[in-house]
Amino acid sequence: MLREMKRWENIHLTGINRLPAHTDFYRYQNIEEALQFNKEKSNGYTLLDGVWKFLFLEAPEFSPLGFEKKDFPVDAFDEITVPGCWQLQGYGKMHYTDVLYPFPINPPFVPQENPTGIYFRELEIDDLTDLFILKFNGVDSAFDLYINGQHAGFSKVSRLPSEFDITPFVKKGKNRITVRVYQFSDGTYLEDQDMWWLSGIFRSVELFKINRNTLQDVYVETLPDEHYHDFTLKLAGAFFTDHVKKIKANLLYQEEMVDSFFIDVQAGGFEAEQVIKNPHLWNAEEPHLYKLVLEYELADGGKEVVPLRIGFRAVEIIDNEICVNGKRVFFNGVNRHDAHPKTGRTVTYTDMLQDVLLMKQHNINAVRTAHYPNNDAFYDLCDLYGLYVIDEADLECHGLENTGNYNWLSDHEGWEKQYVDRAVRMVKRDRNHPSVMMWSLGNESGAGRNFTSMYHAIKDIDSTRLVHYEGDRVAAYSDVYTTMYTRLSALEEIGLDAEGKKPHILCEYGHAMGNGPGGLTEYQEMMRKYPRLQGGFIWEWCDHGIESVNENGEIFYLYGGDYGDFPTNGNFCIDGLVFPDKTPSPGLLEYKKVIEPIVTEEVDLQELKIKVKNRYDFRNLVGVLVNIVVKSFDIVIEETDMKLPAIGPQEEWEIVLPINLEKAILYENVRIYLSYHEPEDRLHAQKGHMITKESFLLSSTIVEKTVKRISDGGNYTTIEISDKPTVLTLENNIFKLEFSKVYGTLKSFVVEGEEVISKGPEVTLWRAAIDNDMYKKDEWIHKYFLKQAKEQVDTLTYRVSEEYVNIEITKYLSTVNQAWGFALVYQYRITKDGALNLHVKGSKVIRGKEIPEMLPRIGLTMHLNKEYSDVTWYGRGESESYQDSKRSQEIGLYRNTVEGMHTDYVYPQENGSRSDTSFIALAKGEDAYLVNFKKEYDFTVHDYDTTALEEAKHRGNIKKSPYNVLTIDYKQSGLGSNSCGEEQLPPYRAAVEDFHIQFELRKINKADLIEESKYFVAR
Missing domain, CATH: 2.60.40.10 (Immunoglobulins)
Known part of the structure; x- marks a missing residue:
């Protein structure tokens, strides 16, 4: 017996009584009203959003008899908000997957357990003269419409509008609208995008009362x-x-x-x-x-x-390059999902406007509507504010990749009608938008004949735009050659292979999951190097976290698996440049700098010459305001403004900075800070908005740190030594220092009766893994046992002089069952005024063939007094930075708190590093401890340790420690993008290599910080 063909499983049925797709427009009575473009004031417009009656069922077959009737009793039913996703209103189950279908693959059939929601609403009509058009802007995944008990229509394709002429079914007075929505349909096989599985009437419902001749x-x-x-x-x-x-x-x-x-x-x-x-x-x-x-x-x-x-x-494509109005363009883009932490896929006009403004303010010029058509208002915003759009069809069957037959549906002629329907309806709706540059046939759906049919169907309707599909490896039905997550070496090969070839874009790269992405500068440089490479789109815009509140009233965000959903891809949905509440992440700040439209290069600072490059494709830089600040640490030597001359698109100009060089060179470590600002209000930003920034060091003012001997005027007593079998103690009237002779570690450092260091320093090779470490983490933990790295003491000797004591400790660092490690030499010097100087040297030891290609880090970690929580540093800031993600953070003098040094990622992980630092100070009131580096290092300081960070799976769950943890990195590996993309590039990898770290810690008056940072007390 054949299984019954249900409407929602019929691949030959795309809709019933659904009106042909058309462009969006509204009708008004006069020009004055029309020019306001307020659709809610247009002729006959009624918004049906709000509270509807709702019945939730396990499957369509459980629908009560006569549910579609006008007089079917609904008063006892629940109420639900439209638009909205029913899972976020207490119905059904939350489920997140990236690739996998949440049910057995048996197209076109879906499970009998097919959650179904029936929506009810009353509609009052007082005149039947006109046509009544009912429009559903988005319903997931298929639905039947009933008016007053009569079947008025059926539709699928979740993220495209469906319109029905309900005139034959309505009457004067009260009318009943009944909508039965199916979570799964045959269309679900074509809607396997990387996102939460959310259902219901999730976009607005609108009624149009229109003239019959309109x-x-x-x-x-x-x-x-x-x-x-x-x-x-x-x-x-x-x-x-x-x-x-x-x-x-x-x-x-x-x-x-x-x-x-x-x-x-x-x-x-x-x-x-x-x-x-x-x-x-x-x-x-x-x-x-x-x-x-x-x-x-x-x-x-x-x-x-x-x-x-x-x-x-x-x-157009001219000479194998994508051009707008005859000029080659470059895409600095981002992929965008509809995402809201409370309402999921339901987003408002205000939400979309916020996205567009943030994109424009961060120099993004393009957006790919991954992986479906957006609400029509989003394209209006892109038209108005200026974003190039790749408009993508609601089509992805990624789960088929795991079957070994990726082309199962895409090359099946029985599904051709479904594929073409999704393309044609998208194009017919959006083709009046100037922002739409390309139509995309979909995403990650293999290849096959149905894409060829889509391509030709689109070209028949609109020949003025390009067509894109990344899955077309030979660009047979794509006007551009598109790849995703292409490694740099392969990308260069594409750039070199340009003769007679189609232009290339990276439709996805730079996976912005957790702490990252890194390596964006190298991608930008590569894409700018070869004319065939015309930019790319970061994956993705926003973290898809679902808002929740803990017992302390603190907001945190849930991800896959938090609802007991299985199988799931966990926090793979937390991969955006902005956090769920649209707060920019450090990754977005870095991207803004990397894709800056104004590039500044040093020519000859001794003559104050710089070069300004205009990377805009159309905009002239004339009048752009440049703010120039000349600083030495926290001293502002000079500040002035200038306006840029006329510098055309893709042109460059040498400029002499209007500052007093003779005055500047009288100071030390002088840096020139340039920031470029909008000279007038623009739609996306107010006058004064910073476009980008750059800074330069006047090399002639660099001051090398020097050795300063102890002042004879100090009231310091002789250092006394207590050498016991297990403990070595050094003490005078200023400090007390204890070493464990068994473990060769500093146990405690007390200055003026207050403990400063309670543990350490010790070499560490570990960091709390970031998302981009996901494919290395298992090997790091279970093959090389890096978390178990331990130091073994060899020798401990000391030498006493009048002003200081030298302690030398030799150790061997390795981990479980490894034939590689480091020979360590700790050289401590404690001076009688309480300055602690440490130089750690590490020499690699390799006695086997199995060694890790990359280490998370090579650093020193120690526990410090938690009361010293005000942090000042001279290095990169204000936000965090890593060696492959630091261009957005200029070197300067910065202040924060230990708590403020934390970046609150949705999924807690390594964070908060500050790169290229010369010194830091931790202060309590006017007292401070200066940690002065011999060279520039990176550091992190937190009020929790690595174990607590790893154990916490959400914001607000990090267990705080009774001490602060300072880590000074000889080298911490970069961020990369390897959760889905390029690994950390070789220059940014810590390896089994020789290293040394040298710093000095001493107590100072906070007011003397800058002067004290210029020298070491001893050595």
Whole structure:
């Protein structure tokens, strides 16, 4: 017996009674109202969002008899908010997977346990003269619509709108809308994107009461002449009936009339062309928009006005390069999901606007709607604020990759209709948006004939844009050659292989999971090096954490597995440049700097010459405000402003800085800080917004740290030594220092009666693993046992002089069952004024063939007095930095607290490093301990230890320690992107290598910090 073919399992059925897809527009009574573009004030518009009655079922078959009837009793049912995802309103189960389908693969069939939600709403209608169009902007994954007991329609494709003419089913007075939504359908096999499985009516529901003779669709093209000077404005469209015979078209720019012309309508359809002389052109940097207002008369004598925002721009491949208006462009992009920590896939206009503003403010110029069409309002925002868009079809069947037949559906002719439907509906909705550069056929779905059909279907509708699909390895049905997470060496090969080849973009790279990504500078340099490489898109924009509150009222975020969901990909959904609440991560700050549109290079600072490069594709830098600050540590020597001259796109200019060099060189360690600011308000940022920054060191002012002997005026007594079998004690009237002779470690350091160090220093090779360590972590822990690295004491000797005592401890550092390690020499010097100087030398020992290619770090860690919690350092800041992710953090003098040095990643991991540091000071009031480095090192300081960080799985769960943990790194491995991308590059890897670390710790008055940092007391 064959299984019954259910509507939601019928691959030959894409919809019932669903209206043809069309562009988004709204109708108004007059031009004044139309130009406000407020859809809620448009003719006959009603928003049906709000509270609906709701019945949740285990499967559709459990639907009560007659549920669709107008008089079916619903008062006792629950209430649910529309739009919204039912899992986040207490129904069904939360489940996150990256690749896997959450059920057995048996297309087109889905499990009998198919969670179903039935929504009910009353609708009041007082006049039946017009048409009533009901629009669902997003329903996951398929649904049936009933009006007053009659079946009014069926649709699938979760993230595209579905419209129904419900006029035949409504009557005057109260009407019942019933919507039965199925979590799983045959369409689910094509919607296996990397995200939470969330269901329901998750986008707005709208009702349009429209005239029976009104406009049904309108399509706009802008075609350039050969010089991109004049453009032909092409319009085509159709009305519901053939009543309208003429349209008046008005073209406005900034409220000024540019042109006005009439269009003839024949048999309900129209086509027209009008040459527009020298229009302002649209691009992401200068998003000039025009308003095209269409006027026509209706049968009842009334007038209707339809406004459109349009941009004059052309997207082409010229000489194998992607061009906008004839100019090559470069994409500094990001992939974006709909994500909100409380409402999941349901996002508001305000949420989308926040995303767009943050992207623009961080120099991002492009977005890929991964992996589905977004709400239509998002494209309006991209048009208005200026973002290039890759508009991606709601199509991904990633789980099939694990079956060994990745092309199962994509090369199956029975599914062709489903594939083409998803492409055509997307294009027909979004084709009036100038921001859309490319149509994407989907993501991670193998290859096959159905993509060829999609490509041709799109080109038949819109030949003015490019088509993209990363899974097309030979670019047969893709106008660009696209790869993802391509390693640098392979990317260079693509760049070199350019002759006659299609342009290349990285549709995903730089996996922004947890602490990272690193290595973005190298990617940017590589992509800028070869003309064929035209940029890329970071994965991804936002962490998909779900907000929760702990017993202390603190917000933290849940991820896969926290709901008992299995199988799951855990915190793989926490991979964004912004945290769930849209707070920028250190990764976003770094990306902003790496993709800076204004690059500053030193030419000759002794003559104050710099070079400014304009990396914008269209914008001239004329008038950009440059703030110049000349500083020596915390002393501002001079501050001034200047405006940039006219520097055209892709041009560079040498500039002499207007500062007093003779005055500057009188100071020490002088740095020149440049920051570039918007000279006027822009849509995305206020006047003064910082575009980018750079700093330079005046090399002639560098001061080398010098040795300073102990002052004879100090009241210091002779150092007394107590040498017992297990403990060596050094003591005078200033300090007391204890060493364990058994373990060869410093046990305690007390200064003026207060313990400063309670443990350490000791060499550490371990860090709390970051997400980008995920493929190395197991080997580090279970093969090389790096967490178990221990020091074994060999010798401990000391030598006494009048002003100090030298202690030398030799050790061997290795770990379980390893034939490699380090021969260590600890050289302590304690002076009679209480200054502790330590020089640790490590020599690699290799007596076998099995050694780790990379170590997490080589550093010294120690426990310090927790009361000294105010931190000052001279190095990179203010935010964290690592050796492969530090360009955004300038060297300078910074202050924070130990608690403030923590970066609160959703999934706790190594964080808070400050790179290229000369000294740090930990203070309590006016007392401070200066940790002065012999050379520049990286450091972290936290109020918890590594074990506590590893045990905590969420924010707020890190157990605090009774001490502060300071780690000074000879080298900490970089961040890389290897949770899904490039490993840490060789220059940024710690290895089994020789090393040395030298620093000095002594008590000072905080006010004397800068002066004290310039010398060591001894050595």
